[in-house]
Amino acid sequence: MATNSLGSVKLSRQGRKVGVYLSDLEVEKIAALFNLQARTIYIMKENDETAIFPGVSGRFPQLNIGATYEVMGEPVQDQASAASPPVSHHSTPYGAYPTYPQPGPSARKSFSLPHPPTFPAAVRQKVPGSGGYHKTIIFISLSSGSVIDSKAKSVPSYNVVTHTQVLIDSSSCKPSSVCQILSNTTGYEVILLDSKCYPLLDNPATSCMDFWKSTRKILATSKSQYEKLTGKKFTGTAIDLMNAEGNSDDLVSTSNASVELMEKVDRAVSFIEKFEQGIATVIKLFECPICKSILRDPIVSSCCQRLVGCKTCVSDWFSYGGTTCPYCSSLTSAESTRFELKGMQEFSGLLALFEKKDQDNTDRTSVVSDPELPPPII
Incomplete structure (x- = not known):
């Protein structure tokens, strides 16, 4: 399975943590960063004793965005290491490996880091004649609490995990298409949210290039996490807003408010019907x-x-x-x-x-x- 290019993880070795893009998770680059022998490298997720080995291409399979992985492997034996002080040995369930001094800055020159934020070249490259637009998508991790925004409304709290850019053109300028692109790349179902953490739904207002070219903030998170924290099952049901304008910052909130309004109307109609039946019974008595x-x-x-x-x-x-x-x-x-x-x-x-x-x-x-x-x- 190909390693996705969106998001980043943290690599840890001997108490030192480095954030890297998933697209850079190649054994050769990791070997240069930590001064290890490429053929001996494998990783282990933090607080987990399961070893993860690279594939035949030298890349690691699907990893969890934002997670921390400990790098295992044997250091490179050279003249500099031979003259270094005595090494210590660290034992793991998979055997013992020696601990060597941290590599110098020269070992890290060929490795790109996600801070300051930059996006993978494969995502940023332009497609000739596509007429597309690169939209920044913010991957978040939702929290169970909430905060009060500038309009005194309760908004779910979240932590930003990473940023990425997606090339959007006229054939993919709707939430479901962008979700599909991100889901195919990350390996799990992704849903898009607005700045108030309302799901973005397909409708005429969100399915035009003007919507994606605006400065509005677009968030992305795991569908399963969203359903678990909100207790609502996301179906992606489309809402028709024929009279909505594409440049409004409240389009998505309006569409979701319309769904809530319809539910309230249905409940009110049901209550009125029961009330009228009760009144008819009393009148008869x-x-x-x-x-x-x-x-x-x-x-x-x-x-x-x-x-x-x-x-x-x-x-x-x-x-x-x-x-x-x-x-x-x-x-x-x-x-x-x-x-x-x-x-x-x-x-x-x-x-x-x-x-x-x-x-x-x-x-x-x-x-x-x-x-x-x-x-x-x-």
């Missing part, structure tokens, strides 16, 4: 058995101990010859067997408002759906 409207000054009967109707309706019921309870049909006509339920005026008035609204909606539906009526004039 407080319906007068006589006039079929909301109870006004409700009367409770002693025979069934239920709401039997409005005060006016019950009085008319018995005034016009009724001898049974309007609810349970028990024989009762004495006024002492029923009493008025006080303190229900405001509640009855509130239910009447919902009943009227529901009735208006029913009337409009019946007018539109009645095939016998002519279509309304608009």
